[in-house]
Amino acid sequence: MASNATEYIKHHLEFWNSAPGSGFWSVHVDSLSVSLLMGFLFVGVFSFVARNAKMENPGRLQMFVESIVEMVDTQVKEIFHAKSKVIAPLALTIFCWVFLMNAMDMLPVDLIPMAAQWIGHTFFGADPHHIYFRVVPTADVNVTFALSLSVLLYIIGFSIAAKGLGGWVKELFTAPFHASGPVGTILLAPANFALQMVELAAKPISLSLRLFGNMYSGELIFILIALLPVAFQWVLGAPWAIFHILIITLQAFVFMMLTIVYLSLAVEKH
Template sequence: MASEYTTTEYIQHHLTNATMCTTESGIAFNKACKDAGFWVWNIDTLAWSIGLGILFLWLFTSAAKKATTGVPTKWQAFIELVIDFVNTNVKDTFHGKNSLIAPLALTIFVWVFLMNLMDLVPVDILPTIAGLVGSTFFGMDPHDVYMKAVPTTDLNLTFALALGVFVLIVYYSIKIKGISGFMKELTLQPFNHWAFIPVNFILESVTLIARPVSLALRLFGNLYASELIFILIATLGLWQLPLHFPWAVFHILVLPLQAFIFMMLTIVYLSLAHEDH
């Protein structure tokens, strides 16, 4: 597939999301959505993220239904290992009392890991399949069919995840401390004097907003750079194999690490929100 494009076109094609929008003439896709404004859907990101979320639910639900008290199967033992790993980190990091935190941490860890894992799929396979489907069933030019299969390389998704965490931070901060306590936290720290209220508010507001922003950008930046390197390696054609496999093996460690960092920072931020000074 790389030979059909120049190197620049090949990279741009692989880094472009499949989009859908509504226009005056009806539903439009991809290039027709260029000037559609804000309301544009990245349908590949939505499809893969929702699909992998359903896969996570199905895998863990089926394991729970088949669980036995006797000698566990290898799959049950693996699921229990993942749950124990997450639960241990929650107990060690989260100091409040909230039954939501452990399930939330498990969902974040496994879901983000599955989305990251798509980075190991060879970069030409899914776009080529999408191009064949588009040309065969919809009469589209394969060059106009896009498929970006790693959801976490889309800044929209990572910001959406981080925004969900931010809403929980604000919600539990107000629930545990009350509105007055939350406002005091924003206005009387780090300098506990009324004269420094404007300074404190600016500093604490920046700190509060920086949490979801850092969550989103950290995950996006690492996965986007990783995917870009895979694409650059793919431009080498048959010569990519000596470089592709070492980079893929390295990512067997990187991909779960990024999911773990996102999970741990979420737990830490929610633990801070539960602290009642």
């Protein structure tokens, strides 16, 4: 147990690092393991429902899954007007996976960290004070950047698939400013290329930091509430938990919607 509030907060905000002090060449084991677990949970549940789907008298789980699929499909049809077999499954995966990772923030603050400390001390003889486990992957900026960089690769891939490699490269140097002659095109090429790079860089940065900022602040508020006396924890924690359900869902929806919008822009000509 932490001796004071500062140590308590620091301990809860520390990642389980595979190689402490190694900088870039290390892995946040807790973020990676929980995100993979949520990914397998999503695939497992949706695969189970797909294999056991019924036309008549569908169960509640099937109806719930169908409502999610229908919602995502509606958004894709309204925003993405090109033909693609990838965009709808991609949007569905992003929404469900991000939502499940966000939802880990609804677990009691001390539940998983204390379980990790007990397992580490009981079975491996480790010092409980040096055992860390952060349970919300999307409160780790490395996870949100990895997700957004994956979306960036899709944006580039969709652009090349729709316009060809030559057409995409040409667009990098000829849009958004256009010139009537070759001299003007050459003169405007550096400015166009710079603006295109800014636009490409802004998309993953905005995607990742928006999700990270909202989930990190929510996690921190839960930690601060846990420092209060038990009676006040329920008074403040319950309303915040109810409101946080909206944040969890909204952030997953926003990440999905922006991905669809960016991919839609990627296949359109200026």
